[in-house]
Amino acid sequence: MKNMIALLFVLAPMTSYAITWKVVGSCSETPLYQGTATVDLKKSVGDNTIQIFDANNVNYMGVAEGISSVNDSPVGLDAVEVVSDTLMRAYGWCYSVNGEIPLAMPHKVKFNSQNDELIWFHAYSTNDKNQWVDMCVPGLNIKPEMFCKK
Numbered sequence: 001m002k003n004m005i006a007l008l009f010v011l012a013p014m015t016s017y018a019i020t021w022k023v024v025g026s027c028s029e030t031p032l033y034q035g036t037a038t039v040d041l042k043k044s045v046g047d048n049t050i051q052i053f054d055a056n057n058v059n060y061m062g063v064a065e066g067i068s069s070v071n072d073s074p075v076g077l078d079a080v081e082v083v084s085d086t087l088m089r090a091y092g093w094c095y096s097v098n099g100e101i102p103l104a105m106p107h108k109v110k111f112n113s114q115n116d117e118l119i120w121f122h123a124y125s126t127n128d129k130n131q132w133v134d135m136c137v138p139g140l141n142i143k144p145e146m147f148c149k150k
Contacts, residue, residue, distance in 0.1 A: 017114040021052055023070055026091070026122040026139025027148035032071060033058050039111055045097060045118065046106030052118075064107040067093040067120060073147070081124070081146055089124040091144070094136035096121070101136050122147070 022034035035056055039048040046064030053060050053067075061069040068075050070093060079091040095106055096119045102109045111118075124144070125135040139147065 019048075019111060019114060019116045019118055021118040022120075023058065024119060024121045024138075024140070025071070025073075025147070027143055029140060038114060039116075041111055041113070043110070044107045045095065045102075045109045045111060048111065049095075049106060049118070049120070062093075065105050066107075067095075069093070070120070070122070073122060081144060086129045088127050089144070090127065091122065091124045091139065091147070093120055094123040095119065 018036040018038045020034075020036050022031040024031050033053075033056060035052075037048075037052045037055070039052075043051075044064060046066070049067065050062070050064055052058075053062075059071050060067055061075070073079070073093075074091070081089040081091065083089060094101060096102075096117075097109065097111065098117055122139045123136045124139055124142075126133050126137070
């Protein structure tokens with residue numbers, strides 16, 4: 001009987017208690033980095049991101065308040081695409097938790113459970129005639145030439 005119980009524990013599906021995470025650039029749907037991690041639910045998404053990135057040797061610049069570069073992606077004026085005299089796109093890194101893009105910075109958001117999904121993605125915000133018309137649009141939608149040289 002003991003052997004039967006032991007066998008059931010071995011054969012039973014193991015439940016994982018770790019978030020899944022990935023980092024996606026503008027040029028390919030294949031993640032630059034990905035994995036699973038056990039997070040501290042008392043800490044912010046930003047604090048957990050830094051811990052995850054450090055533990056997984058992700059090449060990044062940033063703090064809990066936000067990630068400014070991954071794999072040496074351009075920042076500042078080098079991350080601005082002038083489309084026309086009145087239209088530009090500013091690129092940077094955005095995040096989603098369980099498919100939702102929070103309106104708050106990552107140091108103000110917490111995970112709900114160890115089953116959450118975190119995605120950091122390269123994105124843009126569009127300025128048309130001095131008005132910001134969108135934000136955190138995945139770069140994959142347009143695969144910008146300035147980052148995705150063929």
